[in-house]
Amino acid sequence: MLEVFNTLTREKEPFKSIEPGKVRMYVCGPTVYNYIHIGNARSAVAFDTIRRYLEFSGYQVDYISNFTDIGEKLARTATAEKTTVAAVAAKYIAAVNEDSAALNIEPATYHPRATENIKEIIDLVTNLVEQGMAYEVAGDVYFRAKKFPEYGKLSHQPLSELEVGASQRTNSEETARKEDPIDFALWKAAKPGEVFWESPWGPGSPGWHVECSVMAIKYLGKTIDIHGGGEDLTFPHHENEIAQSETFTGQKFANYWLHNGFVTVGTDDEKMSKSLGNFVTAHEALSQFDPQAIRFFMAATHYRRPLRYTEAGLDDALAEIQRFKIARANLLYRRKDAVAGNDVAIDGQRHLFVDQFKTAFDDDFNVQNGLAVIHEYVRFMNKYALNPEIKLDTLMALVQQLDQFVEIYGVDLSQTVGLDAEVADLIVKRNAARAAKDYQTSDEIRDQLTAAGIILEDTAQGTRWRRA
Template identity: 70%
Template sequence: MTRQMEPFKTIEPDVVKMYVCGPTVYNYIHIGNARSAVAFDTIRRYLEFCGYRVDYISNFTDIGDKLTRTSASENISVAAVAAKYIAYFDEDTAALNIKPATFHPRATDNIPDIISFIEDLIAKGYAYESEGDVYFRARRFKDYGELSHQSLDRLEVGASERTADEETARKEDPIDFALWKGQKADEVAWDSPWGAGSPGWHIECSVMSGKYLGETIDIHGGGEDLAFPHHENEIAQSEAHTGKKFVNYWLHNGFVTIGNDDEKMSKSLGNFITAHEALQKFDHQALRFFMSATHYRRPIRYTEAAIEEAQNEVQRFKIARANLLYRRKDSQAGSDAKITALVADYRKKFITAMDDDFNVQNGLAVVHEFVGEMNQYAVAEAVHLDSLIDLVQQLEAFLLIFGVDLTVTESLDSDVADLIVQRDAARANKDYATSDAIRDELAQRGVVLEDTPQGTRWRLK
């Protein structure tokens, strides 16, 4: 709202009330949709890392024109469309290690609350019925346009260009927006005081945010394209209804762009790649890290090369962790005071970086320095078991904020494990020709061997 850095202070101590606009569930989510979910999951995970309890609500829009069209094209009910693509959303977000929301409310489960909310706005003079529709009087709300920093005159011109003539005729003012829409042919509808119809898009988020988090919340998030009109309208109708401030902090994530012209990825432009397709093509953790390693307000350019580089980074983290854990076999009991202090120092550095508006790039720069310290300790002549564990656990905690779970173990097929044993035996017998042949065969199968003073180690490419 202020376009500047603000100190973060929660309404309740150690609790964050956070609402993030969720998808309209008529198709698979594309990478741009997934980026928003990843950005706010990363923010949520960092807040939890700092000790907050995050009450995280993200809705499913399970009604509207888009679901009606999918219903017709797939020859299934609108409810079946919603159920199908919510299931795919859950599958894809789980693969990206996005934590489920505290609750995922659906618009269709909140129709009585939406109707009650609209009735209150009419009673207060903020809304009016017109030919079965209900509209919000935008000019009646004195701060309308504040979030998007637009004048009412400019908004009037834009509204006139966007709105169909027949709808404009039903409005008192072109900038008024719909709270309830009268039923059209073949649309799902509910009875209301204004006739059969369905909610406008904006009203559902105001209702569900207030219902599940309270009249004023800490953080509201969504894509930068939602600032106007969606979030602007949410503010107007919510504050008109409650008489209280709706949101203390607005966060908007940047787009995913694609192609040489860095065009925004969107379904309407037809230039999108679904998360479902990308997850079949790329390593899941690499895809997640690719999207979480850029500051939430900045755009991300989607390229295969960038995802491959993210995979290389994740692999470097895995190797650093594995190198330390491998030293357990010759470690000494106890801890090293220098390592204890080093871990505490890097944790402070990381928090300082991330507290600057969730600056993930600076936070990751600290993580990379920390990995360098880990690598040095891994080759030290003497290491202490507790210090090894401290280093590993701190790296795991850092990277889990970015959705990378290093504790996910990799396993070998039994025949590959047998080949490693055969190679060790060949090396012990100084049969280096057999040893090298087995190493080459394993490399072709994606298994990398490393000979260390503590014995043979393996990892997957």
């Protein structure tokens, strides 16, 4: 049975969806004022990997991830780029989609935007004001956090510590307007030149936290199965989502809260962030490294662990993918002499590997233990590829199973790069030269491939190749 670590309880819990066979999952998306950095991409990859395993396990996943397309950050970018907030949002949403496709992140069931849900946001804020849980000051509307009895239950912090943190996050002018420093904004009065919408409290725009509550409720229901995001969102963002959502609906907002760890850089493992200026954008990384290597590098570390971003790590990820591809190619090469039918004993062992893989992932999506199973499985494939007799149905089932395993990590082993096709063509020419006893040409091609880092292995089943 699948168990997940729930930030709300700080324990692993058996996973049980609200509706059998269906998972309602909301993951906080980016604020689209710039290209996403690797830390943002890591969160998207982590929850895409989780989604893929849920689907592998037979669930239908309704997956919602938003775009925050309003706010001060977009306004600053619009000013710097001499354009409009809407144009900034359109530009960087397109960039997010492009980067996500390159990283093989499945599109969400729906990607709602904050600006598409202004009416629903105003309705929610109005309801909280009418309940006495929120109040208006000079066009701003704040939530009375201490009136929510369980405020702090997600971040597991006492109110005294939360008050100190709240005072540090807001300026003295805003703190003076609030009844209590811990109160948070639901609606913000428009400043001169800002994009705004008319509301019962005057022209303004939504606070950051309220949009996710509205979109999760609108598209998934009052109570959802999984709410995810980076660990830095636990407080205040997700804490505030719980308070306003549960006050509004009178029901539990999310049953399971999952948070991914940070991406770090440097020997001191400093968190990657735009505010620290130590970030690498996904756009930059994708232009320099194999997209599948980046995807696998991020997917192969457990989602709750920090991930140190290094070029050596990306190189290792690419080499690991290549090992999988070689095992796959070696077995597929045996199709030419395979006989019809299936090998019952081998098929039985394949099913045992599937059970081991599920056991690994059912432990809070343990991708690293899952990889250990895949490595054993690849060795099993390589051993079978050396059998004197190969059964075609078994061969294809083994290959398809490997594909299915690594697809959960977002890797497509059927993809080839240009070099693969060139190598295959040279091997055909070398084999033809050997058959014609033209050993000079055969040796020249081998030397050419060796210089390119390609190692040839002549076996009884034919010539295979691998990268050095």
